[in-house]
Amino acid sequence: MxxxxxxxxxxxxxxxxxxxxxxxxxxxxxxxxxxxxxxxxxxxxxxxxxxxxxxxxxxxxxxxxxxxxxxxxxxxxxxxxxxxxxxxxxxxxxxxxxxxxxxxxxxxxxxxxxxxxxxxxxxxxxxxxxxxxxxxxxxxxxxxxxxxxxxxxxxxxxxxxxxxxxxxxxxxRRSVSDDNTYTNNKIQVGTRMRGDHAVSSLFNGNFDVFAGKSDAQAKSKIPGWFVENDSGNQPLQKDLVRWHNINTFKEDGNDYLNRIGYNETKPNYALFLRTSQATEVVHNNFVVPEWGDLRFNLLAPAERGKLKVIIETPPSGIGETDWQSTTLETIDLSEGASGKLNQYKQDIYKIGFGREGGFETFHVPIDDRYRGKTARLRFKLESSNPAGVFLDDVFFSSAHLKFGNPSEARFDSRVPGDNPYRENLLIEKPQYAVSYNRTTKTPNWVSWQVNNAWLGKASRPEQTIFKKDSQLPQGWPEIDHDNYTDKNGKNFGFDQGHVIPSRDRTNHEKDNIATFLGTNLIPQSVDNNRYFTSKTDPAKASAWYNIEGLVRRLVAQDKQELYVVAGTYSTNWTDQKRSNAHPEEVLRGNTKSGEFQKQGIHIPRWTWKTILALDTPGMGVADVTENTKAYTFLTPNKPEPYKNWPEIGSPVAHPFNQIKDKLGLSEPLPDIQNATEWRDPSTWQVTIEQLEKLLQGKKINTLSSVPEDIRQHIKKQKYSIT
Structure with a gap:
C-alpha cells in the first residue's frame, strides 16, 4: 500500500x-x-x-x-x-x-x-x-x-x-472533497485504490488496496477485512481475482469489460467466495454512516446457494463478549429474477444481469438504529452444493450520487405528517436515486449513471404501466397507473412520463422494470415526451425525446460515462391541448388537468435535465477538471404552439423570456423560428448556474462533491452538443 x-x-x-x-x-x-x-x-x-x-x-x-x-x-x-x-x-x-x-x-x-x-x-x-x-x-x-x-x-x-x-x-488549499489517493498511472495501482469518496464510506470496500500478489503475500489478510480463526473458511489475498481472469468475462459474446472500458494493465480485483475454500468475509469495525444504503456488486455465474448480508454490533451488556448479529438481507443466488413488472418486489434480491452479463448492483437499506454506531459487516455464502460468487464495491453510497446529493435528501421511515423529509425523501435503488415529494406526489429529481454496461437489448414490460413503489414508507401516497387514468382505463391527456427513461436501463429486464415505478412518474405532455413520426429524425420528435437520444449517443458512440440528474419546476393545472404535433394525439382534444388537481398530483410546468459527461467509465470526482463538459436543458411541459406547425416559418416568442429574470438572463432571447428549432435541444439549453437560480427555492446544488472552483467554472459553461 x-x-x-x-x-x-x-x-x-x-x-x-x-x-x-x-x-x-x-x-x-x-x-x-x-x-x-x-x-x-x-x-x-x-x-x-x-x-x-x-x-x-x-x-x-x-x-x-x-x-x-x-x-x-x-x-x-x-x-x-x-x-x-x-x-x-x-x-x-x-x-x-x-x-x-x-x-x-x-x-x-x-x-x-x-x-x-x-x-x-x-x-x-x-x-x-x-x-x-x-x-x-x-x-x-x-x-x-x-x-x-x-x-x-x-x-x-x-x-x-x-x-x-x-x-x-x-x-x-484543496477541497476536502478531493481524492488524494495515490494515483501513479504508470504502474498497476493508480486510481484502482480509490474508494467511493475521498474518505471511503467503507475502507477497501473495492478490495483493491492490498500489498501485492507474491507467494508470501497471498496468505496475508486483506486490508480492512479480517479472519476470525484458522479454519480456512475466510478469505485471504489469494482469494482476490482480477476481473479479466473471471471465466464469465472470457466467454464468447460477453463484452462486458470492453463496454465499461476495462484496462488489463490497471486491473480491478473482486473477492471470490466459494464453498470449496473461503465462504465468508467480515469487515473490520467501522462507524455506520449517517445516511446511504449499503450497496455492493455481485457476479453469480452458478445458480446455487444464497448470500447472507449480516450486520454485527458490539456487546451491549456488562460481562458480555459476543457480538450481536442481524441478517439484513439474503440474496438468492439460485433463482434468477423474472424481469416481470408484477414481480418487481420479489425480484429485488434475485440475480438478473449478474448471472451472465457482468457485475450487478444490490442495495440494502440500513435501519436508523445502526446509524453513527460501531458495527461489523459479514457476507456469508451458504450452499449444500458447490457454489461461488464474486463480491466487489462494498460501500454505503449510491453510484448514482457519486457527484453529490442535489438537495441533501434523506430517507426517513416516519409517516408524512411526522417526517422532516416529506418533501425531500431519498429513495436509493440499484438503478437510480430519487428525491420524492409527498406534497407534489412526484419526484423532485432523479439521478442516475449511464454507461454501456446499462445498455443492452432488454425489452420493456408487455404492459407499459406504472406500479406502486414498495420502497415508500408506510402511510405515503402510492401513485401508479390508476392515478393517471379514469375508471375505463383512458388517460387524462398526459403521458405517464419517465424521469429516468426505460431506454437507459436495457441491460436486463429486472433493471428496466425498475423505471416503471410511481416514484419515477410525472404527468408529461405528449409534445414534451415522444417522437412524432420518426425515431431517427430529430425534426420529427420532441426536444425531450432528442435529449434522451443525446444521452445514448454520448454513451454508445462516444463511449462516455454520464451522470444525469433530471427533475421538474413549477405547477400548471390548466387544461391544454393533448398535442399539436403527434398525428394521432392532435385529434383527441384537450387534457383533463383537473383530475390531477383533485388528487393533488402536480403537473410540471417545466422539465429539466443536466448531464455530466466523463470521457471514460470509472472516472471519479478527482478526474473532473475545468475541461469536463456538462449539458443542461429546460423544456416547457406543454404542447407545441401551433397545430401541425411547419418545419419552417411561423416564429414564436421564446418561452424563456417569461422567466428571464428567474434564469438570470440579461436580454430577451430571439424568437423560435419554426418547429425544427422548437424540437432542437440546443434551443432549450441553459447553464447549470441558470437552472439552479431558477430552482433556488428547492435548494438544488448539483455536482456538490466536485471541488468548488471547478464546480463553479463548469456551472457557468454552455457546451455545444453538435
Whole structure:
C-alpha cells in the first residue's frame, strides 16, 4: 500500500510544517521530512541540537515530535515517551556535551509576527513560547500567526481584507472533497485504490488496496477485512481475482469489460467466495454512516446457494463478549429474477444481469438504529452444493450520487405528517436515486449513471404501466397507473412520463422494470415526451425525446460515462391541448388537468435535465477538471404552439423570456423560428448556474462533491452538443 499525497485541505485555517530530513542510518523504510508547498509556515529543524546525526537507534522524526511537544508543555526537559532531551536553554546544551559557542543550536525562539529574534539570541524567550503549538487556537497565538509568502514573513493583516485572504487560502488549499489517493498511472495501482469518496464510506470496500500478489503475500489478510480463526473458511489475498481472469468475462459474446472500458494493465480485483475454500468475509469495525444504503456488486455465474448480508454490533451488556448479529438481507443466488413488472418486489434480491452479463448492483437499506454506531459487516455464502460468487464495491453510497446529493435528501421511515423529509425523501435503488415529494406526489429529481454496461437489448414490460413503489414508507401516497387514468382505463391527456427513461436501463429486464415505478412518474405532455413520426429524425420528435437520444449517443458512440440528474419546476393545472404535433394525439382534444388537481398530483410546468459527461467509465470526482463538459436543458411541459406547425416559418416568442429574470438572463432571447428549432435541444439549453437560480427555492446544488472552483467554472459553461 502507498501513502496518499500530503495535501493542505481547505478546512485547515493554518498549516505549519516542522520537519527533519535525516532518518536513522540504515533505515530504508522511514520517509524523510520535507518542505511542503502551500504551507503557511515551513520550519526545518535539523540544524539544531539532537537532530544531526540521526542515529540508527533513533526513531525516525523522534526529535521533531519532541520539539513540537516542547512548545505545548513548557515545563518538561524530556519528552517521556520519546526519552528525548528538550534543548531549551544553554544549560541543556552543556549537559549534552555542546559548548557555549553552540547557543544557536538551542531549540526555541518566538517566531510570531511581533517577534524578530535571530535563532540563539540570548535575550529571546527560551521556554518554547511564541512558536509551534502557540499558533493553535488553544495555544492562544492564532492572532499572531506568521505567513511566509515568497520567503517573506507576513501577518494576517498583511495578506489583505477578507476577500484577499480567501484568495490566498484558495490558492494554497484543496477541497476536502478531493481524492488524494495515490494515483501513479504508470504502474498497476493508480486510481484502482480509490474508494467511493475521498474518505471511503467503507475502507477497501473495492478490495483493491492490498500489498501485492507474491507467494508470501497471498496468505496475508486483506486490508480492512479480517479472519476470525484458522479454519480456512475466510478469505485471504489469494482469494482476490482480477476481473479479466473471471471465466464469465472470457466467454464468447460477453463484452462486458470492453463496454465499461476495462484496462488489463490497471486491473480491478473482486473477492471470490466459494464453498470449496473461503465462504465468508467480515469487515473490520467501522462507524455506520449517517445516511446511504449499503450497496455492493455481485457476479453469480452458478445458480446455487444464497448470500447472507449480516450486520454485527458490539456487546451491549456488562460481562458480555459476543457480538450481536442481524441478517439484513439474503440474496438468492439460485433463482434468477423474472424481469416481470408484477414481480418487481420479489425480484429485488434475485440475480438478473449478474448471472451472465457482468457485475450487478444490490442495495440494502440500513435501519436508523445502526446509524453513527460501531458495527461489523459479514457476507456469508451458504450452499449444500458447490457454489461461488464474486463480491466487489462494498460501500454505503449510491453510484448514482457519486457527484453529490442535489438537495441533501434523506430517507426517513416516519409517516408524512411526522417526517422532516416529506418533501425531500431519498429513495436509493440499484438503478437510480430519487428525491420524492409527498406534497407534489412526484419526484423532485432523479439521478442516475449511464454507461454501456446499462445498455443492452432488454425489452420493456408487455404492459407499459406504472406500479406502486414498495420502497415508500408506510402511510405515503402510492401513485401508479390508476392515478393517471379514469375508471375505463383512458388517460387524462398526459403521458405517464419517465424521469429516468426505460431506454437507459436495457441491460436486463429486472433493471428496466425498475423505471416503471410511481416514484419515477410525472404527468408529461405528449409534445414534451415522444417522437412524432420518426425515431431517427430529430425534426420529427420532441426536444425531450432528442435529449434522451443525446444521452445514448454520448454513451454508445462516444463511449462516455454520464451522470444525469433530471427533475421538474413549477405547477400548471390548466387544461391544454393533448398535442399539436403527434398525428394521432392532435385529434383527441384537450387534457383533463383537473383530475390531477383533485388528487393533488402536480403537473410540471417545466422539465429539466443536466448531464455530466466523463470521457471514460470509472472516472471519479478527482478526474473532473475545468475541461469536463456538462449539458443542461429546460423544456416547457406543454404542447407545441401551433397545430401541425411547419418545419419552417411561423416564429414564436421564446418561452424563456417569461422567466428571464428567474434564469438570470440579461436580454430577451430571439424568437423560435419554426418547429425544427422548437424540437432542437440546443434551443432549450441553459447553464447549470441558470437552472439552479431558477430552482433556488428547492435548494438544488448539483455536482456538490466536485471541488468548488471547478464546480463553479463548469456551472457557468454552455457546451455545444453538435
Amino acid at each position: 502507498l501513502d496518499p499525497k500530503i495535501t493542505i485541505w481547505n478546512n485547515v485555517t493554518y498549516a505549519d510544517n516542522y520537519y527533519q530530513r535525516q532518518i536513522p542510518e540504515g533505515d530504508k523504510k522511514a520517509i524523510r521530512g520535507k518542505l511542503l508547498t502551500g504551507v503557511d509556515n515551513n520550519q526545518e529543524l535539523e540544524k539544531w541540537a539532537g537532530f544531526d546525526p540521526a542515529k540508527e537507534s533513533d526513531n525516525a522524526h523522534r526529535a521533531a515530535v519532541s520539539w513540537y511537544a516542547g512548545t505545548a508543555n513548557l515545563n518538561e526537559s524530556h519528552v517521556s515517551d520519546e526519552k528525548q532531551q528538550v534543548f531549551r536553554r544553554l544549560g541543556d546544551l552543556l549537559v549534552e556535551g555542546f559548548s557555549s559557542d553552540d547557543k544557536d543550536k538551542s531549540w526555541f525562539v518566538p517566531g510570531h509576527v511581533n517577534a524578530n529574534f535571530p535563532h540563539g539570541d540570548e535575550n529571546a524567550p527560551w521556554e518554547g513560547i511564541g512558536t509551534g503549538w502557540f499558533y493553535s487556537v488553544n495555544g492562544g497565538g492564532d492572532d499572531l500567526r506568521s505567513y511566509f509568502v515568497n520567503g517573506e514573513k507576513k501577518s494576517r493583516d498583511d495578506l489583505g481584507d477578507f476577500k484577499e485572504f480567501q484568495d490566498y487560502l484558495k490558492k494554497n
